[in-house]
Amino acid sequence: MTDGLPLPRRYLAIAALCFGTALVIIDGGVANVALPTIAHDLGVESSAVVSIVTIYQLTLVMLLLPFAGLGERIGLKRMYQVGQLIFTIATLLCFFAKSLPFLLVVRTAQAVGAAGALSVASALIRSTYPTSQLGRGLGINSVIVASSAAAAPTIGGLVLAIAPWPWVFASAIPFAVASLVLGRALPDVPAGQARFDTLAAVMCAAMFGLVIGGAESAVHGDSPVVSAAIVLCGVAVGWIYIRREKTISNPILPVDLLERPVIALSAVGAFAAFVASMTLLLSTPFRLTHQFGFSAAEVGAAIAPWPLTNMLVAPLAGWLSDRVPAGLLGGIGMAISIVALLLLAALPADPGYFDIAWRMALCGSGFGTFLPPNARLIIGSAAVGRAAAAGGLVGTVRLVGQTTGATLVAALLALGVGSGSTPALVAAGLALVAGLCSLARLRPSIRNPAEVETRAEVTTLKTPRLG
Numbered sequence: 001m002t003d004g005l006p007l008p009r010r011y012l013a014i015a016a017l018c019f020g021t022a023l024v025i026i027d028g029g030v031a032n033v034a035l036p037t038i039a040h041d042l043g044v045e046s047s048a049v050v051s052i053v054t055i056y057q058l059t060l061v062m063l064l065l066p067f068a069g070l071g072e073r074i075g076l077k078r079m080y081q082v083g084q085l086i087f088t089i090a091t092l093l094c095f096f097a098k099s100l101p102f103l104l105v106v107r108t109a110q111a112v113g114a115a116g117a118l119s120v121a122s123a124l125i126r127s128t129y130p131t132s133q134l135g136r137g138l139g140i141n142s143v144i145v146a147s148s149a150a151a152a153p154t155i156g157g158l159v160l161a162i163a164p165w166p167w168v169f170a171s172a173i174p175f176a177v178a179s180l181v182l183g184r185a186l187p188d189v190p191a192g193q194a195r196f197d198t199l200a201a202v203m204c205a206a207m208f209g210l211v212i213g214g215a216e217s218a219v220h221g222d223s224p225v226v227s228a229a230i231v232l233c234g235v236a237v238g239w240i241y242i243r244r245e246k247t248i249s250n251p252i253l254p255v256d257l258l259e260r261p262v263i264a265l266s267a268v269g270a271f272a273a274f275v276a277s278m279t280l281l282l283s284t285p286f287r288l289t290h291q292f293g294f295s296a297a298e299v300g301a302a303i304a305p306w307p308l309t310n311m312l313v314a315p316l317a318g319w320l321s322d323r324v325p326a327g328l329l330g331g332i333g334m335a336i337s338i339v340a341l342l343l344l345a346a347l348p349a350d351p352g353y354f355d356i357a358w359r360m361a362l363c364g365s366g367f368g369t370f371l372p373p374n375a376r377l378i379i380g381s382a383a384v385g386r387a388a389a390a391g392g393l394v395g396t397v398r399l400v401g402q403t404t405g406a407t408l409v410a411a412l413l414a415l416g417v418g419s420g421s422t423p424a425l426v427a428a429g430l431a432l433v434a435g436l437c438s439l440a441r442l443r444p445s446i447r448n449p450a451e452v453e454t455r456a457e458v459t460t461l462k463t464p465r466l467g
Helices: 011-043 051-074 078-095 099-130 133-164 166-170 173-185 199-220 224-245 263-289 296-302 305-323 326-345 353-381 383-416 422-440 453-457
Strands: none
Touching: 011 051, 011 078, 011 099, 011 133, 011 166, 011 173, 051 078, 051 099, 051 199, 051 383, 078 099, 078 166, 078 173, 099 133, 099 353, 099 383, 133 263, 133 305, 133 353, 166 199, 166 422, 199 224, 263 296, 263 326, 263 353, 263 383, 263 422, 296 353, 305 326, 326 353, 326 422, 353 383, 353 422, 353 453, 383 422
16 A cells, blocks of 8 residues: 655645635634624624524534545545535525525535535545655644634635625635645545445434534523523433444444544543633633723734744644654643743733733644644544544544633633633643643553554654654
């Protein structure tokens, strides 16, 4: 079996994956800027128009793992390309949206396409790069995610300045077309022979949809009893579903992978890290505005060092993860983040721009050091046939963590402590959990590498040390 794609095909495949990731991330975040304009033009309440964002996120969380399983059955390349095509068509339909219900249907279709592409992207990265460069590849992908997320608000603002709001969604179309054209160079990973478990896919989507939807309604709704009932229904479905998945050889919810302590610790650590980062990033604008009187432009400039530093650090961390144990890199990254978060909690009474900016940069470098090696460990620890499931796990943990962070900030704001130092302290506690999970992977009894990993490490000095 060839280790990675040959050159120059590898570069074309990398470009296709970069464009595809960029369009999904940009379109997921660019709508935030346009919400007030959309609410005005469609004549709906501001509270209702927020559903344009939440329905996109919720659909992604519900479908990532089922589509990863489907991709293993029909072929990763086909799944990726079909997802991109659905996303492109749905984006074009945004031009015809004259009502909020129609726009919500289109956004759901966009999320379906995005889930199809994202669910297999990490597995395609694994097949695109040689094993010794997998960490580098995931580091580059982390840069694309971070830079796209940082650029989305700017792109949205620029488009709104010169064009109607439907063009905000259309800003992702060039990336989609480029990804579709270049996608012919993606690796042809053989499809699996097992039958796709439709019932498991439905139960997986229902579990995430009910639990996360119920938690969201608990914060934003006015009926705690109904919200609790929705969450409990999701928990019940999840309990039945997980018991069922344990009896299947290639489950959609990768319980087989999570039974390995090294992957379980990596998933828990990633979840804690994403909740921590989202908690700080969403609460900081409220704190800077309400407590320190910053303008909107000043808030954006103060937060910008986080993604900018992340863009610089992530590829370096990915490159190092091909040579240094991910547990050590993750522990160092979270130690840096904890220090930065505590410093952010203890801002001076009248902070200037640089008082906040260097703390944000330090925090971004910490998370940038943790996340790529962590993802590399999850994907690299799985068997080749389960790479799509491992990639789906990485994406699902990220989305669930970010959604949980957003819900946590909403709860803290509702309690009256969301615009002070409390979110930074909560984030520091979560970062500590992530750091401890990372360091625990250094223990030989936890790492317990598979035979193929051990054999690869003995064969060449350049082969990555997964722990």
